[in-house]
Amino acid sequence: MENGRDILSVQNLNKSYEAFKLRDVSFTLKAGTIMGFIGRNGAGKTTTLKAMVNLVHADSGSVQYFGMDLQTREAEIKQRISFAFGGVDYYLQKKLGTITGVYKRFYDQWDEKAYENYLKMFALDPNKKIKELSQGMQVKYSLALALSHYAEILILDEPTSGLDPVSRDEILTIFEDVVDGNQASILFSTHITSDLDKCADDITYIKNGAILFSEDRDSFVDSYRLVEGPLDRLTEELKSVIMGFHQRRGEFSGMINTRDLKMAPGIKCSPADLEAIMVHMERKA
Amino acid sequence: MKDLIYKEFKLAIHPTCYLFLLMGFMLLIPNYPYYVAFFYQTLGIFFIFVGGQANNDVYFTTLLPIPKRAAVKARFGIIVIIELAQIVVSIPFAVLRNSLNPAANQAGMEANAALFGLVFIMFAIFNLIFLTMFYKTAFKLGLPYVFACGAMAIFVGAAEAVIQLTPALKIALDTLDPSYLPQQLAVLIFGMVVFTLVTVLAYLRSAARFEKIDL
Known part of the structure; x- marks a missing residue:
């Protein structure tokens, strides 16, 4: 074959x-x-x-x-x-x-x-x-x-x-x-x-x-990035594209599509692994 | 089909089926409703399905490279083999009983050709009800068996009642007198024809149902 x-x-x-x-x-x-x-x-x-x-x-x-x-x-x-x-x-x-x-x-x-x-x-x-x-x-x-x-x-x-x-x-x-x-x-x-x-x-x-x-x-895997940062840096635009958004004690976290990276200037971004992708995809907002 | 029948014998058949074949010896009992000796085997067949459920037989079989209805055909095949074996094994016991003790059976039909014809019809009823009901789900066993037993009991009760209460039938069918053998053979042949037609019909309905269900 x-x-x-x-x-x-x-x-x-x-x-x-x-x-x-x-x-x-x-x-x-x-x-x-x-x-x-x-x-x-x-x-x-x-x-x-x-x-x-x-x-x-x-x-x-x-x-x-x-x-x-x-x-x-x-x-x-x-x-x-x-x-x-x-x-x-x-x-x-x-x-x-x-x-x-x-x-x-x-x-x-x-x-x-x-x-x-x-x-x-x-x-x-x-x-x-x-x-x-x-x-x-x-x-x-x-x-x-x-x-x-x-x-x-x-x-x-x-x-x-x-x-x-x-x-x-x-x-x-x-x-x-x-x-x-x-x-x-x-x-x-x-x-x-x-x-x-x-x-x-x-x-x-x-x-x-x-x-x-x-x-x-x-x-x-490369098409996603994890994002996290203080809530006061979170724009409405960024929030609208975040998957699996989570906030606690003034901090937020979630995942975005890599093509949306430009919406997160100055925000800490890191590569996602499969588990993180699955969890963020499935997490209820 | 040969390979599937081999599979039925190697994996699916329940040991009690072999044990129940010996129930043919009950035809030696002087006074007894002899249908019971055959009824036991329907329990053996029921156990094949119970075992099949416990062993996920339906997945093992349907994932083999065979058409789905071939799985149903093979199962019918082994059941027919068992039912015929039950009848064949009983014949020597019937012959032995009648030669050892020619006194009339006080509890129902004599062990003669007509009885075997009626047993064929009883098995036909079992196959039709139990198997076609089972293959609606390929899972639920209890109710199909209860219904099949009920229908067999009604048939046996009705057949006995009609024969015992109709003098002409009682004289011709419930006897060991060889001069009535032609009438009894007619019942036997009629039973075999009913068994064949009804079992084929049951297979066609069961296969059609089995092909439709989601496993």
């Missing part, structure tokens, strides 16, 4: 529930990249991901993988992608070997040798039951399954939530190796911004069911 080419394209997905709406969700994933799909709990991450594999039926919009439409070529597409909720949350009482024995029958490209290598690499014992695996090991097992049938896109819903920092780092390093070794591209959702600091090339940010941004991480 030639790197940089769009291999997944989500266009104008809409889905209405009684209390929640997915609104015109669009983004694209490029080959050879890791995209972090970020948003707070309930923002619509899982619904979007489910709609991308037909677990949820969108009211309108389209999803294309490798230029093929999901609605008409679902089985073919699923041969070439992998989707997992967290790690492995099914058949917890069964042994890895039993599940693999069933799973592999469905994939034309299954490579037993590669699978055995991944088991060794990830120190997975096929005689263990799924429930005996730690959460991090479950994620590894799900990656071993996906990579052994040469899935070209891995879609993972919150693979790092609930992992300790060391396991999280380990999983993210595996993600980097997978992408750098040209094995697959990865789209994973998370609300842990440090995951993205570490390994994401691109970021898609969803808020209240709508995509706020989908762009490369560095320019995304």
Whole structure:
């Protein structure tokens, strides 16, 4: 797969529930990249991901993988992608070997040798039951399954939530190796911004069911600045462009778009990180 | 489909299904409502779905590279296999009971061909109600099972009442007399036809419902 080419394209997905709406969700994933799909709990991450594999039926919009439409070529597409909720949350009482024995029958490209290598690499014992695996090991097992049938896109819903920092780092390093070794591209959702600091090339940010941004991480981070200063230096003009405005004891703080920097002469400005951006975006005025 | 049926046997089937197959031995009881021996297996099938719920079977299966309705077809496949196995396993017990003890069953139908025909219809009712109701949500199990059991009980009660209270039917169907075998085989064949048609209809409705729901 030639790197940089769009291999997944989500266009104008809409889905209405009684209390929640997915609104015109669009983004694209490029080959050879890791995209972090970020948003707070309930923002619509899982619904979007489910709609991308037909677990949820969108009211309108389209999803294309490798230029093929999901609605008409679902089985073919699923041969070439992998989707997992967290790690492995099914058949917890069964042994890895039993599940693999069933799973592999469905994939034309299954490579037993590669699978055995991944088991060794990830120190997975096929005689263990799924429930005996730690959460991090479950994620590894799900990656071993996906990579052994040469899935070209891995879609993972919150693979790092609930992992300790060391396991999280380990999983993210595996993600980097997978992408750098040209094995697959990865789209994973998370609300842990440090995951993205570490390994994401691109970021898609969803808020209240709508995509706020989908762009490369560095320019995304660079487009915001944190501002702080005494309230008496705050102009009306500046206040109108501040996101996540906060004031206390005569001081104010918040975040502005980098293009608005000219409105903050003499105000202390500093680079924002992803966590700060997320917090300021979501903070209620 | 072969692979999906394999998956059903390897991952989904509940061990009690094998255990309940042995309930065929209840046909050895001299006086007993023999439908009960078959009814147990619907509980085994119910347990497959309870297990499926606990094990997130629906996600495991629908994320495989298969059309969504194939998951429903495979589940119907294994249920039909279990139901047929239940009937097949019971036959030797029926033969044994009738040769060991030819006295009439005081508690209902004799273990004859007509009984098996009625059991086919009972399973057809179970498949229609339990499975089509379940696939409306692919989650809620309790009510579909209660309704299915209720409908099976009404059917069995009505069938017994009609046969016991209609002399012509009682003479021809509730007997081990081989001279009435043609009438009993007619009931058996009728039951098999009903089972096939109703189960196919139940599959079509279940698959259509399952394809529509959001998981």
